[in-house]
Amino acid sequence: MEFIFKTYADFTDEYNRYNMDKCNKCKGTREVVEDKVIVIVENKKMNFEKLLLFQCTNCGEKCLPMHSKDMIDGCYKTMIEQNQIEGIFSWKGYRKKFNYCQAQEFLYDYRDY
Numbered sequence: 001m002e003f004i005f006k007t008y009a010d011f012t013d014e015y016n017r018y019n020m021d022k023c024n025k026c027k028g029t030r031e032v033v034e035d036k037v038i039v040i041v042e043n044k045k046m047n048f049e050k051l052l053l054f055q056c057t058n059c060g061e062k063c064l065p066m067h068s069k070d071m072i073d074g075c076y077k078t079m080i081e082q083n084q085i086e087g088i089f090s091w092k093g094y095r096k097k098f099n100y101c102q103a104q105e106f107l108y109d110y111r112d113y
């Protein structure tokens with residue numbers, strides 16, 4: 001799953017949108033799933049080994065819950081501070097605090113997939 005935002009402003013628009021537990025397209029019920037997700041904001045590429053998503057049980061459309069958008073926002077700002085282009089972020093357990101502050105979670109020049 002890939003989410004691409006051309007600018008940080010585009011991400012902010014999505015961030016401010018509240019995704020309900022009903023699908024925008026078909027009104028189907030959304031469930032929470034975990035998936036490997038790539039998020040690109042401007043020139044920053046974030047590889048999340050696992051990220052929580054909403055997925056519609058009817059049409060399959062996926063979108064980002066607020067919890068995950070908070071993660072992306074935090075990771076993006078960390079990458080700006082550390083001047084990184086690409087980073088890998090992994091969970092340390094379900095719903096525990098994201099680990100993006102630890103420098104060893106960043107693998108530079110990761111091309112291995």
Ligand SMILES: [Zn+2]
Pocket residue numbers: 023024025026027028056057058059060061
């Ligand atoms: Zn749907």
